[in-house]
Amino acid sequence: MDFVIEGMIGAFRLLVGFDPELLRIVSVSLTVSLTALFFAALAGVPLGLGLALGSFPGKRLAVTVLNTLMGLPTVVVGLLGYSFLSRRGLLGPWRLLYTPYAMMIGQFVLALPIVAALSLAAVSGVSRRAGRAALALGASPRQKNRMILSEARFAVLAAVVAGFGRIFAEIGVSTMLGGNIQGFTRNIPTAIAFETAKGEFALGLALGLVLLAVALGVNLILQFWQGRTR
Amino acid sequence: MRRRVLIAIVLLLAASPASAGGRLRLATTTSTENSGLLGAILPPFEKETGLKVDVISVGTGAALKIGENGDADLVLVHAPALEEAFVESGFGVNRRSVMYNDFIIVGPKSDPAGVRGKEDAAAALAAIAGKPAGFVSRGDNSGTHNKEQELWRDSGVDLVEVKKLLSPAGKEREIEYRAPEGGWYLSIGQGMSAALLMADEKEAYCLADRGTWLAMKEKLDLEVLVEGDGRLFNPYGVIAVNPERYPGINYRGAMALIAWLTSVEGQKMIGEFKIGGEPLFIPAAGK
Numbered sequence: 001m002d003f004v005i006e007g008m009i010g011a012f013r014l015l016v017g018f019d020p021e022l023l024r025i026v027s028v029s030l031t032v033s034l035t036a037l038f039f040a041a042l043a044g045v046p047l048g049l050g051l052a053l054g055s056f057p058g059k060r061l062a063v064t065v066l067n068t069l070m071g072l073p074t075v076v077v078g079l080l081g082y083s084f085l086s087r088r089g090l091l092g093p094w095r096l097l098y099t100p101y102a103m104m105i106g107q108f109v110l111a112l113p114i115v116a117a118l119s120l121a122a123v124s125g126v127s128r129r130a131g132r133a134a135l136a137l138g139a140s141p142r143q144k145n146r147m148i149l150s151e152a153r154f155a156v157l158a159a160v161v162a163g164f165g166r167i168f169a170e171i172g173v174s175t176m177l178g179g180n181i182q183g184f185t186r187n188i189p190t191a192i193a194f195e196t197a198k199g200e201f202a203l204g205l206a207l208g209l210v211l212l213a214v215a216l217g218v219n220l221i222l223q224f225w226q227g228r229t230r
Numbered sequence: 231m232r233r234r235v236l237i238a239i240v241l242l243l244a245a246s247p248a249s250a251g252g253r254l255r256l257a258t259t260t261s262t263e264n265s266g267l268l269g270a271i272l273p274p275f276e277k278e279t280g281l282k283v284d285v286i287s288v289g290t291g292a293a294l295k296i297g298e299n300g301d302a303d304l305v306l307v308h309a310p311a312l313e314e315a316f317v318e319s320g321f322g323v324n325r326r327s328v329m330y331n332d333f334i335i336v337g338p339k340s341d342p343a344g345v346r347g348k349e350d351a352a353a354a355l356a357a358i359a360g361k362p363a364g365f366v367s368r369g370d371n372s373g374t375h376n377k378e379q380e381l382w383r384d385s386g387v388d389l390v391e392v393k394k395l396l397s398p399a400g401k402e403r404e405i406e407y408r409a410p411e412g413g414w415y416l417s418i419g420q421g422m423s424a425a426l427l428m429a430d431e432k433e434a435y436c437l438a439d440r441g442t443w444l445a446m447k448e449k450l451d452l453e454v455l456v457e458g459d460g461r462l463f464n465p466y467g468v469i470a471v472n473p474e475r476y477p478g479i480n481y482r483g484a485m486a487l488i489a490w491l492t493s494v495e496g497q498k499m500i501g502e503f504k505i506g507g508e509p510l511f512i513p514a515a516g517k
Contacts, residue, residue, distance in 0.1 A: 087431050087451075097431050098416075179428055182369060182417040194370075194419040 010202025011209060021182075022203065026210055029187040032100050032178075033168045036107035041160045044112045048119025048159070053145055063120065069113035074106075074172030081106045081177045098179040103187070106173030111163035118162055122155030123148060154226055161222055169211060254283045254483040257294075257302035261331075262466070263287035265441050265510055271499045275490050281483050290373070297321060297469070300476035304484035306491075308466045322469035324485065326492050329500050329511040330465040333377055334443060335456035336426070337435040338363065345435070351459035352384035359387040359410055364434035366425050367409070369417030378437045381461060382410060426450060439464070444505050465514065468492075492516070 014022050051062060084090050085097040085105070096102045126148050134144040149156075167173075171189035178185030180194050188207045196204035262268050263285055272283050286296060290307040297305040298321045306328065307313060316322045335354055337345065343361045345354040358365050368375040382389060389408035409417065416434065418425060422442040429436035430450045443454070456462075468488050473481035490496045492515035501513045 087433070095432075098428055179416075179424075180418050180420060182419065184413070184416070186419075 007201040007205045011206035014202060014206040015209065019203075019206075022206055022210075024183050025186055025188055025191045025207060028100065028185065029168065029189075030214075032103045032174075032187060033107060033164065036104045036167055037111055037160065037164050039104075040108050040111035040115050040163055044115030044163070045119045045156055045160070047112075048116040048121075048156075049123055049149065051116070052120045052123035053148070063117075066113055066117045066120070070117050072110065072113065074110060074170045075176065076172075077106050077109050078172045078176030081109070081173065085177065097177065098181060098185060100178065100185055102177035103174055103185060106177045107167040107170070110170065110173060111167050114166050115159050115163040118159030119156050122152045122159055125155065126151040157222065157225075161218055164218060165215065168214065252281055252480060252483055254281050254304075254480050254487060255286060255302040256283050256304055256306060256487070257286045257288065257292075257296040258306040259290050259293060259308060260287050261308070261439075261441065262306060265505070267500070267503050267511060270503050271491075271496065274499070275487060275496075278490075279483075279486055281486065283487065294321075297471050300471060300479060302471060303480045304468060304470045304487060306466060306468045308464050310465060310467065313467050313469060316469060320475060321472055323472050324488060325467050325469045326488055327514045327516070328466045328468050328491050329497075329513050329515075330463050331440055331511050332457065332464055333374065333437055333439055333462040334454045335435060335462075336429065336438055336443060336450075336452040337455045338433040339451065339453050340433070341453075341455060343435065346453075346455045348456050349459060351456055351462050352381050352386075354456045355381050356385040356387050358435045359385065360412060360414060362414065364414040364416055364432055365410075366429040366432065366434050366436045367415060367417045368422065368425050369419045370421070374422060374437060374439055377462075377464075379408065381437070383408065384461070426452070441505070441510055444508050444510065466511070 051059065051066070081102060082089075082097065085094075085102050086092055087095070087097070096105070130151060131144050131148055134147050135141075139147065169189055171193055174180075174185070174187050174190050175193070178187065178190065180186050180190040188211050192204045192207050192211075256268075258268070264287070268285055272285075275281070276283060286293070286302060288296070290309045290312065293302075293305050293307050294309075294312055294316050296302045297316065298319075305316075305322070308330075313322075313325055317325050335345065335351060337343070337358075342363045343354075343358045345357050348354040348357070355365070367378060387410050390411045392409050409415070416428070416432070418428060422438060423446060425436055426438055426442065426446055427450075428434070430452055433451075435455075436452070468491055470481060470484040470488060471479055473479055491500075497513035497515050500511050501509060503510060
């Protein structure tokens with residue numbers, strides 16, 4: 001037990017002292033995941049809404065594919081990303097492998113299906129009965145869709161947060177596409193995995209605490225916002 | 231009936247070749263065991279002498295520690311400074327050079343830093359420093375990483391002090407080392423294969439041990455650019471554990487193995503041990 005307590009003390013010392021290495025690792029994690037999430041939301045939310053509200057042939061197949069992609073293993077995305085971004089791959093000339101951009105691309109691919117599928121579910125949840133009621137009250141189809149979006153906004157936000165949860169703590173894509181380069185692509189999960197193996201137990205614990213704190217923070221903000229506007 | 235079976239087992243055990251010739255405990259490094267070298271050269275020795283060699287393969291530091299505790303009859307390791315200390319402190323006797331392998335600096339075929347054929351490994355690193363091509367470092371406190379740090383110290387490149395608080399198994403200790411700084415210096419905290427793959431992708435330079443390089447070079451577009459500097463040598467020595475300190479050890483067996491490893495026949499076998507057609511160790515007895 002002693003070494004856990006000593007590790008904890010070391011972890012707090014790193015956190016309180018704003019250890020520069022710790023800050024760099026946290027900032028890599030936040031920059032990469034937030035950028036990936038921003039683009040995943042930008043593409044995923046309209047995609048989910050379009051699928052929910054529109055009607056076109058093959059819609060059910062598209063929804064099934066999307067739901068399947070939600071379970072995409074991170075290492076498979078890492079492997080596919082590697083084969084495209086490698087110097088010998090299709091996008092090789094761009095020299096993206098082992099950069100934060102490669103990690104962003106991989107995390108974008110991971111987050112997109114989650115954000116889209118959960119947005120779809122969010123909108124489907126309100127659309128049927130409320131939509132019919134709106135039409136019966138004399139709303140135009142356009143007004144009906146706006147009403148549905150406004151009703152579903154918290155669930156859509158939750159979809160984006162779920163996407164964040166999916167990518168912020170993942171390690172497969174970060175390792176395979178980022179490469180754990182110190183000060184450049186070393187993020188919280190890869191640092192915990194590789195540094196702890198070298199005996200940097202305190203750093204691993206401190207980073208684990210940061211990971212938890214960020215998850216807590218995101219949820220608190222969401223809850224606060226929901227409570228205020230409702 | 232039961233007693234008769236018991237007697238039969240005891241007789242069988244007593245008659246087994248291992249106990250007939252005696253056993254010999256050899257503490258050595260993982261490189262000699264994992265490369266397959268010991269598997270190739272020990273059987274003929276065992277056949278000739280009837281001794282059975284038990285190989286304990288750990289890191290160099292740990293192997294010497296096992297010798298210090300008298301838990302091995304001889305050690306085969308690669309760290310000349312530690313070996314000297316081991317003999318001077320009275321733990322070992324009769325140190326002999328056996329062989330060496332080496333580290334190499336690999337890089338892209340285009341060699342943008344122009345280090346190909348340089349004889350001074352530290353000067354080669356100085357030429358690589360700061361160039362956009364970059365240098366991939368293991369960054370994992372391994373033997374190769376230690377050798378790399380030694381070369382950077384000699385290179386004259388500006389280094390920054392890196393302080394790290396390590397707490398392996400709870401015991402806190404602070405380690406300090408000096409490393410170059412800059413976007414070109416990629417410290418990845420991973421093994422040799424991962425470092426070589428990244429150097430290949432990034433068309434960057436890397437310090438590698440020759441064994442891993444030989445095992446991986448088919449998959450890589452890199453080339454050996456610098457080799458042969460004395461500082462890149464990795465000499466292996468064999469030392470018998472001092473029988474005056476630990477009377478119970480198999481000193482005669484240890485001396486038999488040392489004599490065999492440094493004999494014409496043993497040295498020839500070491501030199502002929504190859505992976506993919508290339509020798510891994512170069513015999514060096516008497517040097």
